[in-house]
Amino acid sequence: AQSVTQPDIHITVSEGASLELRCNYSYGATPYLFWYVQSPGQGLQLLLKYFSGDTLVQGIKGFEAEFKRSQSSFNLRKPSVHWSDAAEYFCAVGAGDYKLSFGAGTTVTVRA
């Protein structure tokens, strides 16, 4: 079965600085990959997804992610964070059995 690892539990970044969140997955073939964001007290919102094709995908709110097959990674990036980006971010992978597996999440704090 597939699995997802988000190595960073908590990241603090200054407003205006760049952000990178790591995601590693375990699956034998090319999976479907997702990043979701959860603002405090809210549900999950899809930021971006990768199914096939161009390995650099653009999402909403200025986020992008790059699929690297050789590293089994799907890291999320944003060039310049805003205070409103403070949230919890989840990487998810779907493969084979039609279910999504989620990572444990990374909490992002933005300092002024």
Add this chain to the structure above:
Amino acid sequence: NAGVTQTPKFQVLKTGQSMTLQCAQDMNHEYMSWYRQDPGMGLRLIHYSVGAGITDQGEVPNGYNVSRSTTEDFPLRLLSAAPSQTSVYFCASRGDRVSYEQYFGPGTRLTVT
């Protein structure tokens, strides 16, 4: 188009009580699922359904029952609540089984004392 709706938003139960968490979607999606979210554990799949009349267990099904009598509704039942079921519960749906892309409801925060 309301998307995925969940009721209630908050609930406090005593140990041993039963209740049903409601979930409805108006997108005519075949696939619906229930997750629980606990700190440091991400979202874990409880039960899912691939269509009316068809349900199956996910990763953490014990203590929960589901049924799917209509395409729109997918209630989650706690038969005898336990403190270990204190969590935030999310319902999700998707129309395309292959794409995996899911739409989430706003969640229900459940506390069992």
